[in-house]
Amino acid sequence: MTSLTESAAHRTSPAALGAFPDLFIDYCTDFDAVADFYPGDWQSRTARQAAATTAAERPADRDVLADTLLDQNERWGLDESTRSHIETLRDPDSIAVVTGQQVGLFTGPLYTIYKTITTLQLIEEWADQTGRPVVPVFWVEGEDHDFEEIATAHVLRRNKVDPLSYQPDIDANPGAVGRLALTDEVHEVVDQLDEALPPSDFKPAVMEHVRAAYRPGTRLEDAFTRLICSFFEDDGLVFMNPDDARLKALTRPLFRRELEDPQASVAQVDAASRALQDRGYHAQVNARPTNLFWLGDDSRWAIDLEDENTFRLRGTDRTFSRSELISRLDETPERFSPNVVLRPLMQDHLLPTAAYVAGPGEVSYFAQYGGVYEWADLDMPLIHPRASVSLVEGKVQKVLDKYGLSVSDFHDDLEPLFQDVVIDTMEVDVDALFSEALPQLHQTLNALKPEVEAVDRTLGASTEAARSAIMDEMESLKQKVVRAEKRQQDEVRSQLKKAHTNLRPNGALQERTINVLYYLNKYSPTLLDDLRHALHTDTSAHQVVEL
Structure with missing residues (x-):
């Protein structure tokens, strides 16, 4: 290399x-x-x-x-x-x-x-x-x-x-x-x-x-x-x-502050969360008192504030008073572990x-x-x-070059990109073909409608219903053509899938x-x-x- x-x-x-x-x-x-x-x-x-x-x-x-x-x-x-x-x-x-x-x-x-x-x-x-x-x-x-x-x-x-x-x-x-x-x-x-x-x-x-x-x-x-x-x-x-x-x-003062007033830090996080959401952003963290865990010899439990002076290890019946927890902090600070906050x-x-x-x-x-x-x-x-x-390996870069793609073209779902590439590489330009045909059909129906209404004025609605049905059938036909072409593009799918697996494995x-x-x-x-x-x-x- x-x-x-x-x-x-x-x-x-x-x-x-x-x-x-x-x-x-x-x-x-x-x-x-x-x-x-x-x-x-x-x-x-x-x-x-x-x-x-x-x-x-x-x-x-x-x-x-x-x-x-x-x-x-x-x-x-x-x-x-x-x-x-x-x-x-x-x-x-x-x-x-x-x-x-x-x-x-x-x-x-x-x-x-x-x-x-x-x-x-x-x-x-x-x-x-x-x-x-x-x-x-x-x-x-x-x-x-x-x-x-x-x-x-x-x-x-x-x-x-x-x-x-x-x-x-x-x-x-x-x-x-x-x-x-x-x-x-x-x-x-x-x-x-x-x-x-x-x-x-x-x-x-x-x-x-x-x-x-x-x-x-x-x-x-x-x-x-x-x-x-x-x-x-x-x-x-x-x-x-x-x-x-x-x-x-060394961290005792920080942990003590949290135990003495566990609502205060959470209030600060919540206020910032609301401000972010008001601005249209997301809140990454949802906090709750306290922001500490209790580290046992073989377990780790979130410490929840149960009432003004009582704390409970989440999911257990074990509780502490505030003074008990602070005493434990003084004696064995290694039993306490901070959460994401x-x-x-x-x-x-x-x-x-x-x-x-x-x-x-x-x-x-x-x-x-x-x-x-x-x-x-x-x-x-x-x-x-x-x-x-x-990181783009040579085998992946060849695929990108072949189809004129970049890394940013690959998102979590490969299918939309695959369909775009298939349409771009088809020998028949499906979009152009149907774009040319549809105006002609509309023109024919537009010319036909007054003649039909001359025979019976109530048949105008039937003409429009026929137009709608024809357009639906044309769209269905177009998708059938695209699907038929996609079935013939196994090599394209295989190459794009290889690139997608390398660049967006499992969609990530x-x-x-x-x-x-x-x-x-x-x-x-x-x-x-x-x-x-x-x-x-x-x-x-x-x-x-x-x-």
Whole structure:
């Protein structure tokens, strides 16, 4: 594969893909329309400098943070560049560019990799624009309890989407999934991956990375992090796992504030939600008091406010008074876990976050969080959209070229595009043929109508009824001709289906479905470096990369 350059990435409007919410599209392409929901323009040098100053001045125990991160990263493959970045966090002038993701099998969909690449790309840019040391941080989100959401990876196999699932015997509520130790069943899913990936010069190295990370007895969050770490060696990426008693102890003030007045944060989210909906946008998050979970040894339960002073673990009979929960927080802060509302606040309570690299859903929910940050006495970082990317293989590009198509022509449903292409490629121009015939029929009926009415005036209505019936029959005939031609276009359908499977697998964007290992196996692990050079940090457009 030839090395990619920045010119290899073509840009297309995110709106053209029909896959993103209006709020995200406006955030990327018309920031002024949504500016009052966010802390600043993510592309503005002045806003970046202000965000950097605010982040550096934010009170934080940087030494405890750095000591904890050194311990954590030792487990995942600490290299000198990462060690140096962790030590940099002790510097009160330093700031962080942060991203994060759930611990998906084999790193999950491609967007995990794009988040990582965008974060690494921004370090030098922010350092140049702010004059500060900048540290890239990846927040390893393993505290969720939805195992099904992270247990399947998808690769392409013979132009079909092949799901690979890790299926151990676990409870419906297994607790923080990142803590789960991989069982012997992990051998099965790794073997499935080995079978699904075709032979290549790069396969031995790719599978070595996977097998080294995903071994029985290894926690899911550790396997996930080690695999990403192995693909970004020497890049200085700092991984951070919030499921740590030391980090939770530092977060006590935030959690205490939530327990003392759980209605306040929800009220802020609800107010922003109404404002968004009044503007015609959607509300990504529906909040309810509280925004905390209780982490048991083998379960994770939402903490619901039952009455003014009583809290219940959702779906159970277990209750706490406010004073009991606060006492537990003081004694065992690691038992508490933030939900989607408090998670970014915990992050920015601990880190000097100047920018957060976010996916479309995250960009949307940050629009609801301005008031919550004020409630918590925190400043929201700038929200930088991650790179949104479609990788176009040569075999797919040939199909696009053959039919004069682009990536943005492919949406969730292939059928409308197939019909358009069939009509365009038919030897008989069906539209022209029927467009010529219909006026002639109307002209004949128009001439006939007065003659018929001369015989019997009541037959005018019958003439119009005949006209309507003839038009219906002509439309039916036209569709029969199109369907007959479509049946003869099996090759067209097959080629478009192949392209659709590659670009919109299962109807979704490629980046939301396919795992990076398919591409690393086929094009080399150096593809990640090539993408760092090819992709632009101006992520306001969807980027199309030809491989």
